[in-house]
Amino acid sequence: MGRKVTVATCSLNQWALDFEGNLRRILRSIEIARNKGAKYRLGPELEICGYGCWDHYFESDTILHSYQVLAQLLVAPVAQNIICDVGMPVMHRNVRYNCRVIFLNGKILLIRPKMVLANEGNYQEMRWFAPWQKSRKAEDHFLPRMIQELTKQELVPFGDLVLATKDTCIGTEICEELWTPHSPHIDMGLDGVEIFTNSSGSHHVLRKAHTRVELVNLATLKNGGIYLLANQKGCDGDRLYYDGCSMISVNGSTVAQGAQFSLDDVEVLTATVDLEDVRTFRAEISSRNLMASKVVPYTRVKVDFALSCHDDVLVSTSEPIQWQFHSIGEEISLGPACWLWDYLRRSQQSGFFLPLSGGLDSSAVACMVYSMCRQVCQAVSNGNKEVLADVQRILNRDDVVPQDPQKLCGQLLTTCYMASQNSSQDTYNRAQELAEQIGSYHINLNIDGVVKAIVEIFRLVTGKMPQFLVHGGSSRENLAMQSVQARVRMVFAYLFAQLSFWSRGMRGGLLVLGSTNVDESLRGYLTKYDCSSADINPIGGISKTDLKTFIQYCIERFRLLSLRSIVSAPATAELEPLAEGQVVQTDEEDMGMTYKELSVFGRLRKMGKAGPYSMFCKLINMWKEICTPREVAEKVKHFFRMYSLNRHKMTVLTPSYHAENYSPDDNRFDLRPFLYQSSWPWQFRCIDHQVMKLEGAEGDQDFEDLV
Template sequence: MGRKVTLATCSLNQWALDFEGNLQRILESIRIAKEKGARYRLGPELEICGYGCSDHYFESDTILHSFQVLTKLLESPVTSDIICDVGMPVMHKNVRYNCRVIFLNKKILLIRPKMVMANAGNYRELRWFTPWNKSREIEEHFLPRTIQEITGQDTVPFGDAVLATKDTCLGSEICEELWAPNSPHIDMGLDGVEIFTNGSGSHHELRKAHLRVDLVRSTTTKNGGIYLLSNLRGCDSDRLYFDGCSMISINGDIVVQGSQFSLENVEVLTATLDLEDVRSYRAHTSSRCISASRVPPFHRVHVDFSLSSFDDVYTPTSEPIQWKYHTPAEEISLGPACWLWDYLRRSKQGGFLLPLSGGVDSSAVACIVYSMCRLVCQAVDAGNKEVLRDVRQLVGDDMYVPKMPQELCRRLLTTCYMATENSSKETRERAKTLSEQIGSYHMTPNIDTAVRAVIGIFTMVTGKVPQFRVHGGSGPENLALQNVQARIRMVIAYLFAQLSLWSRGLPGGLLVLGSANVDESLRGYLTKYDCSSADINPIGGISKTDLRGFIQYCIDNFQLTALASILSAPPTAELEPLTDGQVSQTDEDDMGMTYDELSVYGKLRKVVKTGPYSMFCKLLLMWKEISPRQVAEKVKHFFRMYSINRHKMTTLTPAYHAECYSPDDNRFDLRPFLYNAAWTWQFRCIDEQVSCLEDCKKGALCEEVD
């Protein structure tokens, strides 16, 4: 009957400005799609140049090279007899657009520009691109001469149109358009478009995957039809990790699920679906039919091509599946690990160096690297030749084959416990035991000599000897003595990162890993230019609460028993003198707030967008167990500390983005770094509200007494 279509979508690990590599991965995905019988292939957003080009989009080179890659795609025999849908920037009438370029057999069918820009949080698309605002309108786009020579076309349709093949109709969306309240698929579906496609560049955040899945599922539930979503995968070039999850849906059911985290550079998903299922699903809903009879039509680009075969009676169709979600702990285990792998193999360094303190945060980073090694070993065992090639290049051994995660970890991870007289035996032993269990190359330098030398310089110049508070020193003395230790650890970390492989007769250097969590960064509970200063930080967007859940996951799934004592110990910086050999300093006492409270503050500040007064009002309802005055003091203390320490965000280590309230420098969080920390007007409003509430409570008590 000619009604069953086989369609392909894919996840690609593209890299900004890697035109050669990006081309090869696109061609590979098309080749696989054709092998699987697909006659239409969808790729992710801006796949030709890579999504993360940022201000390189302003350069004419980026568009020039994108068209050069398109030339290679048009010329390649791999792209014959399959409709190819690729993403790239296009300049039309001197305006830069984020586009889908759809072609078949050396002919460009349509260039479809993005109509709804992503311009919040991590996205700045309006900085580089202009949205196409001419709904249902097309214009003629004049092709570059190099493209004209291949296609024989001087101009092609450019704008908001759909493709009409011999057997069906397809319409494109691009990433953010799926999330918009007036998504193009609504009117396209009413106008008879049966197959919706979305080339996307959607990043990972903890607990976000269900939002994307629900949107795709609800799209085809309400409107009927087939929806293909293609997403980028991997570290494109920055803090974001694009997490795949490409999928295909029909009439409210997911029929194909792509992996969310994987070391595969190319993943192609196909589904065979019956167009008659779409038609019957739509036709039985009278309200939809009435709306469809009134919708203005889209311009149709007619394509002399069929997606279906003439005789397909015995062709089986894809069945609905249940989407499998990762828990937050699994996401932490997999997402940052894949991000680290991409960063390491692309930087071509010899591995990582981690200052391992024996606390939850640095231990979590160590476990993420260990998880990375597990993923690499699994990929090699599964026959992934690209991963094996990258491993051999990193370790400098063309014959090396990783067998066990611990053995690979010893080659790629150096851990360093930098002890002082304020370090406890317990944390030293925890770090040592964990390093043994994950297999890292471990060192334990004592840095007291360096600390005393730096303090000695100050004493020599001023004649003053600073003391810790417990020894009678002032607050400034106490803080300065802590910061000296912290900053020297950063210097030592970089020294060992640059020379430790050399000292072992090995080539290359190491990337220094940071381990400040999102809550500490939000509060500013870190020393500027201490060992929170590193090359990259895999946990900089993850809360302490989620990290503790991840540690428990590692105990249960990786059998890292050393983590049990780390999890039960109170978090401490160990920068003040011990009391009878025991730690007396704890993070939460120092901060004046708990990590759980910090997570609440962070979400209210960033996600709900509250100032001091609004936060106070919301917390009154959330924290009913404490008095309004106590709530007020907590809020004011948070905003004072946040304000005083905001400047530290300007030097924050680039971190894996995992949390919606990440304070990761002022790219993602566009707030000032110099505040009036008194917040006089705002705090006065809080105090007035507290007084009013207390007066009301007193009045109510008086009435009860009367």
């Protein structure tokens, strides 16, 4: 009797509404799985239409085209004699569900709807789908006629069932269900399910991979079993980057690990496992067996098919491996670079344009593009034909085979130092040196003439000439004089992005890259519609602290030695006049807080759900060694004043790579108002009263009763 089975899970770079491309990648993954001897193939969540369709799920076209793709999968020769598990939206009794459709040899075995929907942070699945709430129950689902004609089935089971093949039992989870306190795999495992499958659309966040891997391994550590995780990869046309990281776990140990970041559109992971290892593992756990004896059983869909073969004695099984995690520097180097590559090749543009100031933020973006070029060259060297075809199409040259990252960077990245009378020689030199080391096509220009012309027009119309603060102007004049420089740089960025290739006799346009980090966005330390406004922003969800770690990684890994002076230099906008040729303006002094403090404020505000008073109460303990309660109070109040005054800027924030859970992006993630009572009178009075109590002073008794 056979007992060894080979199963496959996939990471696919699917794209919302790219039905043709998605079909091609699914078919290729099935073919690879079959060639590796797999009898079960699992794909990522909603892989047929692409996970990030969002409000396109409301459109009947999305379901129609998904069924059309399913029809082609059902009759595809490569999809025969292997159980295929694919994801798509399904309308059942006029209710839309996020489903797995499992089929074999042209027949649908089961449609399994998602039971727990992701509905927090970046996810709004409850907006488009309903959860299936009938545990261990199913209903008859009437197939559309186009599918009936192929399968000769009118009805198929729809609901929370498991598959019983000739040799094992298979149960399904979908993404969020793994993350819930009482996951379906718990009861399924107690009922004898031996193989668990999970199709995910799980995006990359810094440091998240550890949690995902632990959840999968723990799913089978206490209960035994085989767990397959499939995940989407690529940008899917949105702010998120799905990082693959598919895996297979057996009895609490990883036996197969997929790449977390990769330019491969299709990655198929297989493992050969012994079903008897699961059975003997479970047999030793008496507490598990006691619980299993009284579990409510699942209805099984019987499948006349075996995953194992009769003569498998000589077949070797997959051994446990140690999961290899990336460092933070590596994650930032690889994730945003893959995201940039997806955006570039799918946008039909010919490269990137980056205003390179010589500061840490824009330098980090330049290094991400350079990292992208390194990955592209490596993928081509490894024989990735899709990447090579994309490069040749982007460069409009069929004879190009990229091997040198610096040369490729010169073809794909244009950097520009936009000097003014307030720019220092130091930042000019740093930008020039970095551009030379990464190989970007570099431009130097001066914006003073345009700035002076704009200010002169204002003088002619109003009769007033604004001045910088150091020249006797007011704070309002000073801010306006800074902002006009920043906004002029945005105009130049888009002008050169559209026409710089034309001026060089080349075809195509460039995507403008932004370089505002997550902490500056949170504080609102940016000019609305300035050079922070761009097409996409690779660092908009990354903290200044993590960017410094990334820059240090680039120094060590890429030998970009010019970054040493950049990482040690104080951050400055260089928008105010120099003093004897030296910068006197620094970002942290302008903001009235450090970047390290901003990261703490951001995490407490978003992840800790803290308002002003709650944040103060937490920080007086966190910072008790370095700040008095009164100092903490002033820092918290200053942060919330600035946050509320600048919140409106987030409504036009450049779409950013989402890497931090405290991102202030209010378009998709942070649904807070943008018009506040910026003095926060009630909240700040609570803080002041608590400070007085801590300092031993008497507070207002009536107000004390309120708090």
